[in-house]
Amino acid sequence: MALQFDPEYAAAVEPLLPPLKEKEIILKLADCPDVKQQVHHVKASDGYIISVLALYKKDAPSGLGPAVLHFHGGGMILGSAELHAMPLAQLVSKTSVPIFSVNYRLAPEYKDTIPVEDAYTALLWLAQQDSVDSSRIAVYGESAGGALAAGVALMARDLGLQPPLAKQILIYPMLDDQNQISNDKMEPFAFWKTEDNVTAWTALLGDKAGDHDARVSPYSAPARAISLAGLPSTYLDVGGLDIFRGPFCGQLLSSNGASVLHIDRLADSANQDILVPRKWSISLDLKIPGCIHLLEILIQEADVLIGPYRPGVLERLGLSPAALLVPHPRLIILRITGSHRDDPYKDMASYDINDLVVSSVLRMLGARGEPPSPPANILDDYAGGSLAAFASVVLALIHPSSSGKGQLVEANMVGGASNIGTVPRLRTKEPVWMSKRGTNVLDGGCP
Structure with missing residues (x-):
């Protein structure tokens, strides 16, 4: 028995x-x-x-x-x-x-x-x-x-x-x-x-x-x-069990006590900012000189200007970093781009899945025996872009407090996504790591 x-x-x-x-x-x-x-x-x-x-x-x-x-x-x-x-x-x-x-x-x-x-x-x-x-x-x-x-x-x-x-x-x-x-x-x-x-x-x-x-x-x-x-x-x-939440850069800033003014397009409901808690918002047509002038007045009261465009867009609007820093020398100008300024793809439009490919992150995602599977646009747009941009702004704000000078800060999403993938990439070099995706603890092999 x-x-x-x-x-x-x-x-x-x-x-x-x-x-x-x-x-x-x-x-x-x-x-x-x-x-x-x-x-x-x-x-x-x-x-x-x-x-x-x-x-x-x-x-x-x-x-x-x-x-x-x-x-x-x-x-x-x-x-x-x-x-x-x-x-x-x-x-x-x-x-x-x-x-x-x-x-x-x-x-x-x-x-x-x-x-x-x-x-x-x-x-x-x-x-x-x-x-x-x-x-x-x-x-x-x-x-x-x-x-x-x-x-x-x-x-x-x-x-x-x-x-x-x-x-x-x-x-x-x-x-x-x-x-x-x-x-x-x-x-x-x-x-x-x-x-x-x-x-x-x-x-x-x-x-x-x-x-x-x-x-x-x-x-x-x-x-x-x-x-x-x-x-x-x-x-x-460090490891993480929680999913990424609240990633948008402006939302992160406003959640941490910053006063954020969002400049929206006129009558463009398809691209409205849905991360609106604790933000101010104004709709402007930046093709109209009067709206540009109003924006310049608003910038004079700001600590940070976030430009989510490729290099050259702000310049075409007459809002180049060099021009903005003259009347407002303590301003932090954040430019969120797809690729690094020295990258051959710097002038191309950025798309989440393309950035994941270039950063070598996409190949680490997906089930065993299946094609790579990106997790919506979380890793590149939000984590690699917005979170990296938020950290860049916080660090850049320290500089004017000691020097009195603002600066242009760039956060590129390819680099941000690549940084996020650093630990899994290093794990692949360990002797216990299996070569096939989906067979390891960190890539779905041990759910």
């Missing part, structure tokens, strides 16, 4: 089973016979012995070389370097760069800055190894490990580490103890839920977790750092 779990125990363990099932992905990774492992022991300042799992390429050339110091995830409360040995070995096999993964002390037994101090102790030890070029060390971590990597980078900066860190690689890092507001639409699909986040930070920080007024070290919760100046080159990789 088959044995059965106690009902109370079964009810308690049931929520833990799906995450354990996910570990099969790691277990199915191929072994790396060309990678050897070795455990080192490093003494902390309080006498505690920190174990460091080192992974080397067996045929790696001798002499000084780069190294990666890795910190595993697990919410600061669980996990180990050994659990990550297989995917780390894949990286070592692919790159020939040795990785040293740190078994730092875990909360709640060890709180506050103890885990990050263990991580920094391991960094100092690694910098002294004969085979390591101390000027070419990167810190790398995912989730809680990303927080430790960021904390170590802050600590290295503040303590004047020489030579400084070469890079920090933060993979969906757990940076902010004050991130405690749940998203009801996202929670059912999230692997790491808001309540998990609260549990983890409380284990590390106790009652200080989530308290804006509490004195929490930025080394423990890097989002509390006042300044990020002086940090090494950074690669930040």
